[in-house]
């Protein structure tokens with residue numbers, strides 16, 4: 373993550389999901405400098421937020437790749453070009469400058485001027501649903517993601533939620549944590565049945581019809597109070613609370629940028645241009661007749677958007693980037 377608030381790059385990418393990360397690679401491949409902004413603290417978009425441990429079966433050339441590994445691969449692929457990651461910041465304003473460049477502002481005070489914008493905002497900026505009772509402990513034992521399983525090694529972990537991420541994290545942390553307790557306010561789960569069965573066959577303690585009623589600690593979380601529907605409370609020694617309560621997604625300020633948006637999607641032409649000059653889009657957020665919302669399609673659109681933008685930024689440049697096999701490794 374970059375610390376500078378003012379930045380000047382060739383292309384600013386809004387959204388660090390699979391399409392945005394691949395756009396960052398392609399911009400680097402074209403010799404263009406990049407800033408990539410995401411509202412979340414972690415790159416990877418829906419993949420990191422909702423299914424990091426799931427096997428994805430339809431990425432071309434990879435018969436099965438874990439979500440987390442796909443995101444790591446995209447970051448590694450873009451890394452040689454040193455994209456500026458601006459994470460935990462929402463792109464909120466777009467200004468057109470007299471010299472035909474654009475400036476994107478964020479809610480954290482960044483001002484990023486660029487020759488072109490590629491919006492890869494998926495279903496909008498994600499915000500994790502907060503664990504209201506423990507919010508003061510965010511970053512001090514409370515987290516919404518598990519970017520690194522090993523951070524929870526030998527800890528007593530409480531996971532809150534009943535969806536796929538909650539169950540996936542329970543299964544992956546069970547072998548390395550001292551204990552794992554999964555707390556859900558209902559007795560039905562949204563997670564895949566096979567994950568639910570595996571959790572019930574494991575040492576994970578599952579507390580249903582229950583909620584976190586208090587989180588206590590001294591600097592760092594030391595215990596969590598869980599109360600069931602009948603009002604019976606129990607206290608568990610805890611060093612990690614993972615709140616997996618889902619996300620809200622919101623296109624928010626993008627709707628005020630003069631971009632043609634219909635039903636939360638941006639209309640693009642075959643160059644992935646929007647109706648606004650020098651603003652392109654790719655991935656789940658785009659719409660056109662026959663659109664298919666898949667990662668594979670987003671990759672193709674990202675390549676199209678960046679290569680067309682490259683030819684606008686430098687009128688001497690070709691749209692076709694040349695083959696990567698012809699580049700020096």
Ligand SMILES: Cc1cc2nc3c(=O)[nH]c(=O)nc-3n(C[C@H](O)[C@H](O)[C@H](O)COP(=O)(O)OP(=O)(O)OC[C@H]3O[C@@H](n4cnc5c(N)ncnc54)[C@H](O)[C@@H]3O)c2cc1C
Pocket residue numbers: 386387388389390391392409410411412416417418419422423427428429430461462463464492493494495496497498622623624626654655656657665666667668670
């Ligand atoms: C449970 C599940 C399973 C799936 N399985 C598959 C599968 O097997 N195969 C497949 O191809 N697809 C699958 N998908 C769909 C796939 O995840 C999406 O197609 C893909 O993530 C879209 O990528 P994207 O980069 O366009 O957008 P996203 O992944 O949605 O990323 C968009 C990013 O933009 C950020 N953002 C948005 N607006 C702003 C803003 N104003 N400022 C800053 N940041 C912003 C968001 O925070 C987000 O991180 C699955 C989806 C789900 C939910």
